[in-house]
Amino acid sequence: MGRFLIVDDHPLFREALENSVRLAVPDVEILEAATVDEALAALSSSEIDLTIFDLSLPGTTGLSGLVRIRKAFPRNPIAVVSCHKDPQIIASALSLGVSGYVPKSTSKEELVRAIGIVLGGSIYLPSGYRTIGCADLCNGPVQELLKRMNDLTVQQVRVLELIHRGLQNKQIAHELHVCESTVKVHVSEILRKLKVASRTKAIVEMSKIEFANLAGDGSGRFAQGFA
Numbered sequence: 001m002g003r004f005l006i007v008d009d010h011p012l013f014r015e016a017l018e019n020s021v022r023l024a025v026p027d028v029e030i031l032e033a034a035t036v037d038e039a040l041a042a043l044s045s046s047e048i049d050l051t052i053f054d055l056s057l058p059g060t061t062g063l064s065g066l067v068r069i070r071k072a073f074p075r076n077p078i079a080v081v082s083c084h085k086d087p088q089i090i091a092s093a094l095s096l097g098v099s100g101y102v103p104k105s106t107s108k109e110e111l112v113r114a115i116g117i118v119l120g121g122s123i124y125l126p127s128g129y130r131t132i133g134c135a136d137l138c139n140g141p142v143q144e145l146l147k148r149m150n151d152l153t154v155q156q157v158r159v160l161e162l163i164h165r166g167l168q169n170k171q172i173a174h175e176l177h178v179c180e181s182t183v184k185v186h187v188s189e190i191l192r193k194l195k196v197a198s199r200t201k202a203i204v205e206m207s208k209i210e211f212a213n214l215a216g217d218g219s220g221r222f223a224q225g226f227a
Contacts, residue, residue, distance in 0.1 A: 002049040002119075003029045007039040008081070009057055013104075017052060017081065020108045024115040034058075036065040040154075043073050050118060055082045055093070055211075061164050062209035063092055064157060067146070070096050072154045079118050081111075086215035090129055092142055100124035145208050151193045159186045163199055164206040 004021055008014045011034075018030050031046060033039040036057055042048070051073075057065050069078065079100035080093050090101050100118040102111055103126055114124040149157065155176070162172045169187065173180040187199070196202050207213055 002027075003031065003046060005031045005033060005039060005042050005046075005048045005051045007033045007036075007051060007057070008054040009034045013054075017111075020111045021052070021115060023108065024112040025119075036060060036068050039069060040072055043069070043076060048076055050099075050115070051076055051078045053078050053080050053098075055080060055084060055089075059161065059165075061161055061206050062211050062214065063089075063096065063146070064149075064161050064164075064206070064209065066093060066096055066098070067149050067152075068154055068157045071150070071152070071157060077118060079114065079124065081106075084211055084215060085126075086211075087129060088142070089211060089214045090125070092146065092209070092214060094123075095143055095146060098123075101129070102126065142208055142214065145194075145205055148194050152190060156186050156190050156193075159183060160190050160194075160202065160206065163187070163190070164203050 002025060004025070006014050006017050006021070008017065014032050021028060021030060031042050031048070033042050034057075036059065039051070039053070043051070051069065053066065053069065055063065055066060066078070066080070069076075074097070077099040078097075079102060080098050081102045081104060082089075083104045085103045085105075093101055100114050100123060102114050102124065106114070106126065117124040149160075152160065158176065159172055162175060167175065169180050169183045173183045176183070191197065191199070191202060194202055194205055196205060
């Protein structure tokens with residue numbers, strides 16, 4: 001019996017995912033999380049065979065939640081299940097090392113097949129996107145930013161998310177339950193690693209991985225599929 005972690009902030013969609021997962025792996029134990037922090041806590045306390053991860057979670061900026069999970073648990077397989085279907089978003093997720101990318105409009109039968117492919121050690125992509133390869137993962141501005149973000153610690157990525165939300169050092173310290181001096185050190189390291197001179201420029205950099213900018217269409221999330 002394996003153990004899966006489903007990370008999505010919509011309870012009804014977590015339930016739909018759980019039903020699909022049990023069709024693929026009937027005896028699996030399933031843990032749930034609604035935020036990145038909850039997901040990190042679950043991954044820290046349990047041996048997880050597969051994390052099924054929604055990109056659009058509260059308190060995250062675009063791909064930043066996925067970056068935090070990958071930084072903390074680089075060997076844990078992740079299958080993204082997302083409403084976003086733009087090739088640039090999929091390519092960017094692949095560049096972070098995910099094992100599969102499943103649109104939320106996918107049928108239950110196809111999700112079951114996707115889980116089997118990922119558990120078998122291969123990468124799953126929807127049929128219309130299986131030509132995504134190295135040419136799509138070129139050293140463009142998004143991939144360059146993701147490479148620089150990879151140099152940040154898990155806590156520094158979290159601080160960067162809070163900077164992007166407009167919080168000042170004192171507010172960030174309160175949010176993370178740390179000293180303001182610790183936040184100042186993190187901010188200095190973030191600016192150095194991102195190769196920017198100010199918080200404002202760090203916010204501009206983070207805007208590159210917002211979904212509206214990645215996809216160019218501002219598409220929102222939806223919760224259909226797996227019927």
